[in-house]
Structures are given as C-alpha cells and as structure tokens.
Amino acid sequence: xxKELRLMKGNEAVAEAAIRAGADGYFGYPITPQSEILxxxxxxxxxxxxxxVVLQAESEVAAINMVYGGxxxxxxxxxxxxxxxxxxxxxxxxxxxxxxxxxxIVNVVRGGPGLGTxxxxxxxxxxxxxxxxxxxxxLIVLAPASVQEMADFVDLGFDLAFKYRNPVLILSDGAxxxxxxxxxxxxxxxxSKVFPDWATTGKPATxxxxxxxxLDLDPNGMEMHNHKLQAKYNEIREKEVRYEEFQCxxxxxxxxxYGTSARVCQKAVQLLREKGxxxxxxxxxxxxxxxxxxxxxxxxxxxxxLSVEMSAGQMVExxxxxxxxxxxxxxxxxxxxxxPTPEEVVENLKSKIIGG
Amino acid sequence: xxxxxxxxxxxxxxxxxxxxxxxxTDNTLSYCPGCGHGxxxxxxxxxIDEEGLQSQTIGVSPVGCSVLLYNYLDVDIQQAAHGRAPAxxxxxxxxxxxxxxxxxxxxxxxxxxGTAETIHACNRGENILIIFINNGIxxxxxxxxxxxxLPGMKSSTSPYGRxxxxxxxxxxxxxxxxxxxxxxxxxxxxxxxxxxxxKTKKAIRKAVxxxxxxxxxxxxxxxxxCPSGWKMTPVxxxxxxxxxxxxxxxxxxxxxxxx
Ligand SMILES: Cc1ncc(C[n+]2csc(CCOP(=O)(O)OP(=O)(O)O)c2C)c(N)n1
Ligand code: SF4
Ligand SMILES: [Mg+2]
Numbered sequence: 001x002x003k004e005l006r007l008m009k010g011n012e013a014v015a016e017a018a019i020r021a022g023a024d025g026y027f028g029y030p031i032t033p034q035s036e037i038l039x040x041x042x043x044x045x046x047x048x049x050x051x052x053v054v055l056q057a058e059s060e061v062a063a064i065n066m067v068y069g070g071x072x073x074x075x076x077x078x079x080x081x082x083x084x085x086x087x088x089x090x091x092x093x094x095x096x097x098x099x100x101x102x103x104x105i106v107n108v109v110r111g112g113p114g115l116g117t118x119x120x121x122x123x124x125x126x127x128x129x130x131x132x133x134x135x136x137x138x139l140i141v142l143a144p145a146s147v148q149e150m151a152d153f154v155d156l157g158f159d160l161a162f163k164y165r166n167p168v169l170i171l172s173d174g175a176x177x178x179x180x181x182x183x184x185x186x187x188x189x190x191x192s193k194v195f196p197d198w199a200t201t202g203k204p205a206t207x208x209x210x211x212x213x214x215l216d217l218d219p220n221g222m223e224m225h226n227h228k229l230q231a232k233y234n235e236i237r238e239k240e241v242r243y244e245e246f247q248c249x250x251x252x253x254x255x256x257x258y259g260t261s262a263r264v265c266q267k268a269v270q271l272l273r274e275k276g277x278x279x280x281x282x283x284x285x286x287x288x289x290x291x292x293x294x295x296x297x298x299x300x301x302x303x304x305x306l307s308v309e310m311s312a313g314q315m316v317e318x319x320x321x322x323x324x325x326x327x328x329x330x331x332x333x334x335x336x337x338x339x340p341t342p343e344e345v346v347e348n349l350k351s352k353i354i355g356g
Numbered sequence: 357x358x359x360x361x362x363x364x365x366x367x368x369x370x371x372x373x374x375x376x377x378x379x380x381t382d383n384t385l386s387y388c389p390g391c392g393h394g395x396x397x398x399x400x401x402x403x404i405d406e407e408g409l410q411s412q413t414i415g416v417s418p419v420g421c422s423v424l425l426y427n428y429l430d431v432d433i434q435q436a437a438h439g440r441a442p443a444x445x446x447x448x449x450x451x452x453x454x455x456x457x458x459x460x461x462x463x464x465x466x467x468x469x470g471t472a473e474t475i476h477a478c479n480r481g482e483n484i485l486i487i488f489i490n491n492g493i494x495x496x497x498x499x500x501x502x503x504x505x506l507p508g509m510k511s512s513t514s515p516y517g518r519x520x521x522x523x524x525x526x527x528x529x530x531x532x533x534x535x536x537x538x539x540x541x542x543x544x545x546x547x548x549x550x551x552x553x554x555k556t557k558k559a560i561r562k563a564v565x566x567x568x569x570x571x572x573x574x575x576x577x578x579x580x581x582c583p584s585g586w587k588m589t590p591v592x593x594x595x596x597x598x599x600x601x602x603x604x605x606x607x608x609x610x611x612x613x614x615x
Binding site: 024025027053055057058059061062063065066067068069070072073075077091092095099200201202203204205209210211212213214215 | 433
C-alpha cells in the first residue's frame with residue numbers, strides 16, 4: 001500500500017510512528033529538546049483510536065519503571081527523554097536489561113555534562129553503547145540521521161527488542177529531533193492481542209507463575225544468567241550490524257560518523273571530492289553492535305581515518321579498536337552543543353590525517 | 357490422659373480446621389522467626405485464593421526483606437527497583453485494567469526512596485492496592501534507620517537513638533496519602549494478634565472489591581515488627597510495637613469510601 005507523506009519534526013515522527021507501530025504505551029517526562037514526543041502523543045490521543053496508553057510521569061525515574069511494568073506484561077512500551085533524563089533512567093534500564101524485557105527508549109541528546117545546554121550533542125555515546133547503568137549489559141543502539149529514520153527506527157526498534165528480549169535505544173540528537181523533513185509514514189499496525197509466554201498477565205491454571213526479576217542471590221546462577229546475556233549480545237553482534245557507506249569504493253581516506261555528524265561529513269566528502277581527494281564516509285547505523293568488521297576491512301584500503309563526533313571523542317575508541325593499529329585514526333569533534341561545519345571537517349581531515 | 361491411639365481417625369478432611377492456602381508455595385520463607393512479613397504474605401495469599409483471583413493477579417515485589425515475595429506467592433509477580441513499585445504497578449494496571457494489581461513494600465522502599473512514586477501513583481488515583489509494611493527500620497540491609505524510625509529509637513545508623521533535630525522526624529506516609537483525592541481507601545492495621553490478622557485480612561478483602569470499582573488507590577499500612585533489626589525476641593518485639601509504635605502510628609481507618 002502507498003505510504004503517507006508528511007512534513008514533520010524528528011520528534012513528531014517518533015511519536016506518530018509509535019502510534020502506527022501499534023505501541024501499547026508511552027511513559028515520559030518533559031525535557032528539551034524532545035518534549036514534542038509527549039506533546040504530540042497527548043494531542044493525538046491514541047487512547048481513542050488504537051487504545052495506546054500515554055502517560056506523563058512524575059519523573060524520568062518513574063517513567064522508565066512504568067516501562068519496566070508494561071514491558072513485563074509483554075506489551076510494546078516506550079519512553080523518551082534527553083541526556084539528563086536518560087541519566088536518571090539508568091538504574092531502570094539496567095533492571096530492564098537484567099530482566100530481559102523488550103522496550104524502546106529514545107534519547108534526543110543535548111550537550112552536557114550536567115544541565116549543559118539544550119543544543120544537539122553526541123556526548124552520550126559511551127553511556128549508550130557501553131552499558132550506562134550498572135552491570136554487564138548492552139542495549140541495541142540505533143542512530144538515525146534523518147527524520148525518516150526517526151520514524152523507521154521505531155518499528156525496527158520494537159522488532160529487535162522483541163526478537164532479542166532486549167531494550168533498544170534510539171540515539172538521536174537535538175538537531176534531528178527538531179529539524180523538519182519529509183517523511184513517509186507506514187500504515188497503522190494493529191496492537192498485538194497475543195502475549196509472549198513469559199509475560200506477567202495473570203497466572204492461568206495451565207502454566208507455572210511467571211516471574212520477572214533481575215535478582216539471583218546465588219552467584220552461580222547469576223553467572224549463568226550473565227553467560228546467557230553475553231551469548232545474546234554476541235548473536236546480536238553477528239546478525240544485527242547495520243551501516244551505510246558513502247563513496248567508499250575507491251576511498252583513500254575514510255570518515256566515520258553517525259547521526260547529525262554523518263550528515264555534515266557527507267557534505268565534507270563532497271567538498272573533498274571536488275578537490276580531487278578520494279574520501280569516503282562510513283555511517284554506523286547501529287552503534288551497538290558496532291560495524292567493527294567493516295571498518296577493519298576498510299582500514300586495509302585507506303591511508304587514514306577521521307572519526308567525527310559532537311563530543312570529546314567517544315566513538316573514536318571503537319574505531320581504534322576496529323582498526324587495531326593498521327592505519328592512523330584521529331578524532332575531530334565539537335562539544336557543548338556545537339555542530340561542526342563541513343569545512344571544519346575538511347580542514348581537520350587535511351591537518352590530522354592527509355597532511356601529516 | 358490424652359488418647360493418642362485414635363489420632364489417625366481424627367485426621368480426616370471433614371475435621372480440617374486449618375491448612376496452607378494453595379496460593380502459598382512450598383518454598384521455605386526466608387524471614388526471621390516471628391517476623392510479620394510471613395503473616396502478611398499468608399493473609400494476602402488467602403484473600404487471593406478465597407476471591408478466586410489467582411489468574412487475575414499481578415503483584416509487584418519491592419527491594420527489602422520481601423524482595424523474594426515471588427518465591428512464596430503462586431501468582432505472576434514482577435520484582436521492581438527500590439521504591440519504584442507504584443510506578444511499575446501503574447503501567448501494569450493501565451495496560452491490563454481488568455487485572456488485580458498490588459504492590460507490597462517496606463517503609464524504606466515506600467517512604468524514603470520511593471516517596472515520589474508512592475505519592476504520585478496515589479494522587480493520580482491509580483486503581484491499585486499498595487500494601488505497606490512499616491517496621492520502622494531497614495530490615496534487609498541490617499537494621500539502619502528508616503524514615504519511619506521513631507524519635508529516640510536506636511538503629512545501626514542512629515546508634516544513640518534517632519535525634520529528630522539532625523535526623524528528621526518519622527514520616528507518616530499513610531496520613532499523607534489519605535489527604536490525596538486519588539486514594540479511595542486508606543487504613544492502618546497490624547498482624548501481631550489473631551484479632552488483628554482478621555482485621556487486616558478484611559481490609560485486604562475490601563481493597564480487592566474496591567479495585568473492581570475503579571475509584572482510585574487503596575493503601576493498607578501494616579505496622580509490623582523486625583525482631584532482628586530491633587534486637588528483640590518476637591514476643592518482646594510485639595509488646596514493644598504495641599507500646600511504642602502504635603501511639604505514633606495508631607491503628608484504624610484513615611479514609612473510607614463514602615457509602
Ligand atoms: C537503589 C538502591 N539503594 C539501596 C539499596 C539497598 N537496600 C536494599 S533493601 C533496603 C531497605 C529496605 O528496607 P524496607 O523497605 O524498610 O524493607 P524491610 O527490609 O524492612 O522489609 C535498602 C536500602 C538498593 N537495593 N537499591
Ligand atoms: S530482618 Fe526484620 S523484616 Fe527482615 S525478615 Fe528479619 S525480622 Fe523480618
Ligand atoms: Mg522496613
């Protein structure tokens with residue numbers, strides 16, 4: 001069927017996509033630059049159409065624990081926030097990962113640390129891909145670079161979350177959340193009427209009681225559980241890596257960037273190519289799992305790599321691990337809510353990689 | 357002299373006056389001897405059984421001594437982060453409105469770290485039952501001061517007694533939630549005597565009925581003991597509870613539905 005075309009903010013696209021994905025519940029708390037998600041959902045009032053529950057919680061802490069409760073009932077539930085609010089959610093996210101519950105979390109990142117700024121940043125990379133809360137766990141992290149992907153990754157995120165019984169994070173930023181672009185919206189999906197067999201929905205006589213917990217006081221049991229989680233993360237590393245390449249075929253130099261930085265880098269590649277420099281861009285779409293193997297392969301082809309991020313240099317550590325010393329890897333970034341210009345990227349590639 | 361030879365004839369189904377409710381599992385309770393948690397579990401299980409609610413119930417266990425509630429009650433249970441049970445229960449009830457949803461929380465869980473979640477779930481009028489075990493102490497972590505610890509009461513973090521000037525006053529959460537328009541039924545009970553057990557069980561039964569009416573949150577505080585944390589025998593602890601806890605936390609209804 002034909003998809004519907006609309007002009008929307010990234011945040012609005014997430015909200016509309018959630019309704020259309022057949023989400024059962026959204027629990028959120030206002031924070032700039034993502035409040036439009038909650039506002040849009042309240043205005044759309046899907047309780048009247050699909051029956052989706054939308055609730056403004058008293059805090060991000062409450063919101064993520066509502067997500068825990070809803071997810072443990074086998075429902076498609078989500079929350080969204082921006083950096084300070086995501087920090088508050090970390091204990092809950094750790095519980096969700098430990099109890100292996102599927103859910104969707106959206107972080108429309110702003111500059112930090114602390115209250116920071118409301119301008120876009122990518123300084124929550126470590127928190128997103130290395131765990132964030134306590135314990136050994138991973139989220140599946142999707143990094144949209146357009147309003148279209150803000151919408152598409154909602155559906156994809158829920159699918160991955162249920163496939164692996166794992167929380168999925170959409171790691172966006174204030175630029176993509178706020179900018180308007182055209183977006184093709186998918187058809188309305190029906191809310192699911194079937195529950196996974198592990199869900200707490202009331203124990204019928206036909207099955208054992210379902211228990212949702214992240215606790216095991218026996219360290220042997222807890223280690224077994226950790227092994228199981230690690231096996232799952234390895235399967236995710238094997239099967240779910242997603243990335244996009246831009247003019248990498250003949251590239252002699254490589255830019256690696258995600259989200260807003262990738263959009264800037266795409267323009268930088270164009271400028272560099274106009275000057276006769278063979279530069280390509282690899283855009284990780286999944287940050288966990290990271291496209292380690294592909295970057296390693298490309299490092300056999302290029303002379304140097306510049307990792308571009310709106311941070312002090314976080315993803316560059318994963319690029320360095322992927323390249324494993326084969327070619328020079330450098331970082332260029334702006335911090336505190338500043339988006340780098342393509343010209344700055346060009347200059348930094350020249351001074352840090354090509355010129356050296 | 358007692359005739360023991362005929363005992364076999366006495367053990368017959370028709371002579372049964374007391375038995376384990378089927379909602380309690382066979383797992384050995386992890387509670388200290390004389391602890392009120394076990395009794396509270398038992399009557400909650402009895403109500404679930406007698407009301408035929410096993411297939412309709414979703415419980416939320418806290419962080420505290422009763423974290424392992426799910427080992428003891430044969431119903432679907434979610435274990436929540438410390439203090440967050442009311443938020444967890446909010447979502448369960450919103451998404452499965454026909455189910456019976458309860459939280460079971462200690463005083464550290466409910467009245468310290470989870471104060472916000474408790475007040476807001478009650479204030480929103482979430483249609484859930486909150487069972488609040490107030491033993492005036494952090495039992496699980498080894499007897500530290502709780503928000504409910506009485507003035508002058510000793511604990512491992514108030515070794516010279518709670519000094520209200522520096523440590524604050526005991527928090528009466530039940531009184532607070534009773535003032536909120538979102539609560540429908542608020543009561544304070546205990547389980548230290550058979551008579552009190554019967555009253556508390558009645559309160560739980562009422563709360564089950566009220567939840568079907570969709571009128572708001574029901575909140576049952578059970579003033580309880582912690583013999584280990586209080587460093588008393590079970591008998592001493594119950595006496596101390598009557599003499600010292602009840603004057604501060606008087607038993608009885610704080611809010612009843614207007615009939
Ligand atoms: C975030 C967090 N902080 C602290 C703890 C440690 N902790 C576990 S139980 C508990 C207090 C429990 O006391 P209460 O709620 O009164 O329950 P009781 O054991 O007395 O029944 C604390 C502080 C924790 N598990 N999580
Ligand atoms: S520590 Fe206290 S509350 Fe915990 S089981 Fe023992 S007596 Fe009960
Ligand atoms: Mg306690």
